[in-house]
Amino acid sequence: MEIRPYRAGYVDYTTRYTELTQGQAYTLHAEAPAWTFAGPGPWVRVAAWLDYNQDGVFTASEQIGEISTYSPFELPFRLPLNAPLGATRLRITIQDLTQPFYRHNTCLPDYVTASTEDYSVVILAGAAAPLAGFTIDQNPSCSATVQLRDTSLVTPNSWRWEFGDGATSSQQHPQHTYAQPGVYTVSLQVANRYGQSRVTRPNYVQITQLGQGPRPTNCRPVGGDIVTHGFWEISQLQTTAWTYTNPHRLAGWQDETCTVAALPLTAGTTTGLSLTDPVTSVHVAFWVQAWLDSNDDEVLDAATERIGSAVLLGQSQTGTLPLLVPATVVRNRPLRLRVSWQPTTFTDGSPCARDEVNGQVRDFTAVVTEPLAQLAPSSGASEWQVWPTPAGSEVHVMVPHAPATAQLQVYDTLGRLVRQQPLASATGVPYVLDCHTLAAGLYILRLAGYPGQARIQVQAK
Numbered sequence: 001m002e003i004r005p006y007r008a009g010y011v012d013y014t015t016r017y018t019e020l021t022q023g024q025a026y027t028l029h030a031e032a033p034a035w036t037f038a039g040p041g042p043w044v045r046v047a048a049w050l051d052y053n054q055d056g057v058f059t060a061s062e063q064i065g066e067i068s069t070y071s072p073f074e075l076p077f078r079l080p081l082n083a084p085l086g087a088t089r090l091r092i093t094i095q096d097l098t099q100p101f102y103r104h105n106t107c108l109p110d111y112v113t114a115s116t117e118d119y120s121v122v123i124l125a126g127a128a129a130p131l132a133g134f135t136i137d138q139n140p141s142c143s144a145t146v147q148l149r150d151t152s153l154v155t156p157n158s159w160r161w162e163f164g165d166g167a168t169s170s171q172q173h174p175q176h177t178y179a180q181p182g183v184y185t186v187s188l189q190v191a192n193r194y195g196q197s198r199v200t201r202p203n204y205v206q207i208t209q210l211g212q213g214p215r216p217t218n219c220r221p222v223g224g225d226i227v228t229h230g231f232w233e234i235s236q237l238q239t240t241a242w243t244y245t246n247p248h249r250l251a252g253w254q255d256e257t258c259t260v261a262a263l264p265l266t267a268g269t270t271t272g273l274s275l276t277d278p279v280t281s282v283h284v285a286f287w288v289q290a291w292l293d294s295n296d297d298e299v300l301d302a303a304t305e306r307i308g309s310a311v312l313l314g315q316s317q318t319g320t321l322p323l324l325v326p327a328t329v330v331r332n333r334p335l336r337l338r339v340s341w342q343p344t345t346f347t348d349g350s351p352c353a354r355d356e357v358n359g360q361v362r363d364f365t366a367v368v369t370e371p372l373a374q375l376a377p378s379s380g381a382s383e384w385q386v387w388p389t390p391a392g393s394e395v396h397v398m399v400p401h402a403p404a405t406a407q408l409q410v411y412d413t414l415g416r417l418v419r420q421q422p423l424a425s426a427t428g429v430p431y432v433l434d435c436h437t438l439a440a441g442l443y444i445l446r447l448a449g450y451p452g453q454a455r456i457q458v459q460a461k
Contacts, residue, residue, distance in 0.1 A: 010116045020123055021123075021124045023126040028064065029072060032044065042070050042097065043096065048092045049091045050079075050121060066103075082154075084123065085123050091117070091118050092117045093106060093117075094115050095108065095113060128195075130152045130155065130156040132156075132188050136148050137216050140207070140258060141208065142207075143212065143257075145215050147216035148186070155192060158192075160188070161186070162188075164184030178205070181207045181208060181209060183203045183206050185202045186204045212262075212365075214257055214335050215298050216298060217300055217336055219300070222252060233246075233249045234286075234341055235278035236274075237276075242261065242264065251360070253361045257336065257363050264367060264455055265325045267327050267329050271323045272320045272323070273290065275312060275321065276318050283315060285311050285314030285343075286311070286313050286342065287341070287346060288308070289306060289309045289340050290321060292305055292307045292335060294328065294335070296333065300338055305351075308322055332444055336363055346359060365442075369455050384397070385397070391458050392459055396430040397430060397445065398430040399452075407448035412442075440458055442455060443458060
């Protein structure tokens with residue numbers, strides 16, 4: 001038992017620790033001095049969190065319990081079978097029952113009458129065979145590459161994955177690239193010194209296309225449809241060339257990289273991203289941020305790859321976030337763009353974080369191209385003209401001063417040439433590009449032997 005200093009708001013007791021074992025039941029016991037003032041009581045709430053994933057952040061899902069009663073306070077809990085091994089932090093708070101309480105934020109504001117204590121917990125492996133389990137980050141996938149994550153219970157120390165195409169892996173959280181679209185059965189066998197377990201999921205992975213979406217990312221925000229209905233919604237995101245009508249108004253996190261057309265961006269320029277609040281009566285302020293995986297390394301770097309940040313929508317129904325696209329960004333292939341809108345009280349600027357009560361995050365595909373260029377110094381004002389885009393069955397292409405024999409080339413976002421043919425149109429007359437045989441997605445148009453390019457978005461037919 002530890003007696004805290006009088007009137008101390010926070011005390012760090014992490015030099016003291018206890019050991020807990022996966023899957024076992026425990027009771028956290030705390031006591032408080034007797035109250036000396038009159039009243040019916042109880043007057044306080046005691047709550048505790050255990051940083052299960054050892055990331056230094058306490059979330060609502062990591063709360064082990066709360067209670068409003070007289071001292072002593074007892075919180076029964078069971079340590080999850082998949083709790084990571086090693087040292088982690090236990091946080092306990094006691095606060096005035098009449099003041100605001102935040103399960104998702106253990107850093108209480110100054111105006112809350114409360115005390116906080118931190119302790120260390122060392123998590124030990126359970127003495128049992130593992131129970132195999134796994135998830136996939138996105139399914140179906142339009143990029144051919146999938147990220148599989150081991151969710152096995154207890155603690156395995158060996159893994160064998162079978163991906164359904166003849167390939168295997170011994171990694172805990174493997175990434176795998178399929179050569180062909182299709183549906184694949186995935187199996188995982190895990191083991192430790194107490195035994196082994198195997199799970200097979202028939203027809204689990206669905207690969208719909210190759211190379212039309214970005215590769216998996218290093219982190220996913222906390223999901224869940226728990227956003228407070230009413231004020232904390234965005235109904236639409238839009239640029240001059242792209243619109244996203246949010247179909248999952250209350251979803252905390254949604255990966256739309258394969259379900260929404262790619263957002264076209266231009267290297268070294270600024271694009272305005274407009275956000276619309278569907279509520280017309282009361283407008284709350286959002287902290288809106290955007291990150292672009294500019295070097296395509298599957299990591300959204302909080303410091304170097306944030307391309308937009310602003311507080312918006314506090315006084316109006318719409319607001320615009322400037323997206324500053326770096327000049328050094330990877331061109332002409334699908335990149336991951338993450339956009340988040342959080343309450344302004346949320347202070348974590350990481351692309352992997354989300355306010356669990358009122359924050360929302362969306363992932364999109366973005367394709368960055370070069371700024372439109374002239375065909376040749378002698379051709380004068382000779383920018384590409386391409387319409388309509390997004391395109392359905394056909395698109396019109398006009399490049400002033402280009403000879404009719406010039407070869408029009410169509411590339412997909414993997415850089416593969418999918419079509420080549422002469423412009424074959426008179427000067428001043430647009431060339432009609434038939435899009436019937438082009439799959440839905442983003443394409444780059446070029447003229448062989450000439451600088452410059454244009455992009456078109458082909459819609460599903």
